[in-house]
Structure formats: C-alpha cells, structure tokens
Amino acid sequence: MAKDEFLQVVDLHKRFHKLEVLKGISTGFRRNEVVSIIGPSGGGKSTFLRCLNLLEVPNSGQIIFDGVDICDKKQDINLHRQKMGMVFQQFNLFNNANVLHNLIDAPMRIKKLPRETAEEMALRLLGEVGLADRVDAYPHQLSGGQKQRIAIVRALMMEPEVMLFDEPTSALDPEMIGEVLDVMKRLAEDGMTMIVVTHEMRFAREVSDRTIFLDDGHIEEDKPSHEFFDHPESPRLVSFLDKVL
C-alpha cells in the first residue's frame, strides 16, 4: 500500500440484509488523482462511493482518511464529511433555498465563515461555472445541467480534499452533459482529487488518471486509464467494454 495515499480502503464489505454488495474492496487514492469507477449496473459502484463518506455504513473493513479510520465509531464523521464533497446523480440541491443560500449556508453554519467571505467565494465559483447570474434562482427554475454545476459548486464551497461523483451526468438530457463534464474536466486540471462513478467512457479514458472496473462487488481491474482501455485483461472487462464502446 503506497505511502502517499491519503485515502485508503482496506477489505471493505457491505451487505444489505442477505445481499452481499461489496465483497472485500481494497484500494487507495493519492492526492490530485482523478479516478473513474465503471462497471455493470448493480455491481456496487454507488454503494462503494457512499461507503467512502459513510452515507452507507460498511459491515467490515477500514477506510483510512488522513491517517484515521473513519469507520471507527469514535470518529466525528461530520468533520470528515466536510473534507469530502459529494455530487449526486439527482443533484439534490436544497429545494427550499435559492442558489446563494444553497452555497453559503453550510460554510457559514458549519465552518463559521463570515457571510461576506462566503458570498464572495460563492460568486467567484458561480462565475467559474458560468452561472453568476442565477444566484437568486430557486432550484426548480434551473435546468438539470445548471443544477448539477451548482451542486458541484456547493460541494466545493467546503474546500474539500476530495470530490466524490456518483454518475453526475446520468440524469441529464444529452445536450447538457457537456457543460457538466467541462466543469469536471477543469476541476481535474486544477488538481482536485476526484473519484468519479461514471458511464462516460470518454471521460474515464481521457480525463481520469486511473480507472477501476467494479463488478459483482469486486475490483476486477484497476490501472492507469490508457492501459485500462487499450489493454484490458480480465475477460469480464473485455466483454463489458465491447458492450459499451
């Protein structure tokens, strides 16, 4: 296990009642790394990602984040979650609040940022994703692509060490996928550490440094993206790529 991995996963198991979804996952993530996770539906990709910030509680195994095992009940998970941003397929913007409030509430409430600082930061980040003019809009007034870009900004507002994406473009109309992928690509270029569950093979291949094939609760293959796509080894990955490419 490499020393420079700030996030390590050791023999992670997760069951839902009798259904074993994660059957012993071990891997690690380095800072500034962009990792894609692909695999067939039901293979456990979302469950794995949600285990990383304990939205799902693993049955056994360790998740070592910045040197501490966050599965340990004594750890303050709220503190660790602030350092892990998450972007959901369904955006999940707070429906009762406008864009600005969506962005500044957590930094102000949880990190005790002064309002001016939070607003300044929100406007700057909104500008970077091309949505500065929607600062007063409510979520229902936004398109899916706009919602997702704002959801990304909301996660960035907490200045996380790593961003988790669970199929961020799967709920979008095709013409809006590009605008969200562009934002993600720029994040990657800026050095953000990203773990991305995706069906976008081009993103996995061209943007991510490494790709993981998660199938039936196992990591079947895990290597640098160009090798992953040019020389897949596992027969299951070969047949999966045949189907999706």
Added chain:
Amino acid sequence: MTFFNEMAMLFTRYNSFFYEGVRNTLIISAFSVLLGIVFGTLMAMLRMSKILPLRLLATAYIEFIRGTPLMVQLMFIFYGLPMVGIQFPNIPFIPDFSRFAAGIVAMSMNSCAYVAEIIRSGIQAVDSGQMEAARSIGYSHSQAMRYVVLPQAVRNILPALGNEFVIVIKESSIVSVIGIADLMFRTKDVIAVTYRTLPSLAIAAVIYFCMTFLGGQLISWMERRMSHGKG
C-alpha cells in the same frame, strides 16, 4: 310557510342558542387542535425515534386511536376515568369545566394520533436525497433536519393540519353526547322546544358548513402565501 322562512324564523328566535353552540364548538375544536398539534408533534417524534420501544409504543397508540371510533374514546374518557378514580375537577367561574375537560382531552387524544401521522408523512415525503446531500457536506443529523428537511416538510404539513382542523370542527359534534352545549347540543335543544326537526338541523348544517368552508378558505390562502416565491 316555506322551509327557508321557517329556518329564518327559528334562527331569529333562537339565535342565542346557536351562538352559544358555535362558541362552544369553536372552543372545543381550537383547544383540541392546539393540544393535538403539541402532543401530535411529540408523538411523531416518538414514532420516528431510533429507540425501538418508544417507536412501538407510539405506533400502537396511533393505530389504536385511528382504529377505534371517537365516540368510544369519548365515552371511555368521560365515564371510564372517574370509575378508576380520575376526576376532572369543577372549576369556579367556568361552568361545566369537567365536561369540557373530558371532551377536549378525548378530542385532542384523538387528534394527536392523526396529527402525528400528518407530521410523519410530511417529513417522509421530503426526498431522502435532501437529507443525504446535507449530511454529505457535514451537517449533523439534527442540523440537516432543522435547516433542510423540516422547512420543506412544513409545506406538506401545514395544509394537512388545516384540513385536520376542519375535520375536528365536524367531528366535535360528537361531544354533545356527554352534555357539552356545543352547536349540535343546542340544536337538539331547539328541536326539543319547537319540534321543528328538519329546519333546525338545516340551520346547524349551514353553520357547520360556514365554519368549515371559511376554515378551508383560510387554509388555502395561507398555502398560497407560503408557496409564494418558492419551489
């Protein structure tokens, strides 16, 4: 004399009966709903508690209340409690306090169960993604509840609570059987004096309808105000 003339005549002559009835009906309903909301909120919290025995207790209470007639519950409170030694006291200056107390206790115990379900389903109707998103950026469970879920749940809950008030106004007519001088009770008085059954009942129906209709209008006005500017 036409039916409507007869109604008008009865109402003019006995309007003090009807006014007193309306007053008592509104008092009973308002107290029942208020107490029902206070205890219903607590009951909803028990019902959603992490502690299994509390949850079971609350579920049992809610199911029992919703599965038995209000009439039976009322009789149990009014006749049953004194038999086991629990007596509502009579208080000077408030005539018939013990009857009122029994009526309000029974009605609010009943309303409590329905309110608890209204609140629970209002909270559960909020998309679970909202709670998850809040937790994922570091809100504690109670912060996420307070700042993200509840503000959205309230918009499901308030209209249903208003509806509950309308239902309570109608159901409260049942307290006349334990001798509370509500609108139904006073209507029966008027019938007993005049033998004009149908016109008297028609007056009561019109008054009940006015109360529930105005209540309903008030609620939809509040709903419109609340949805203003929000999604």
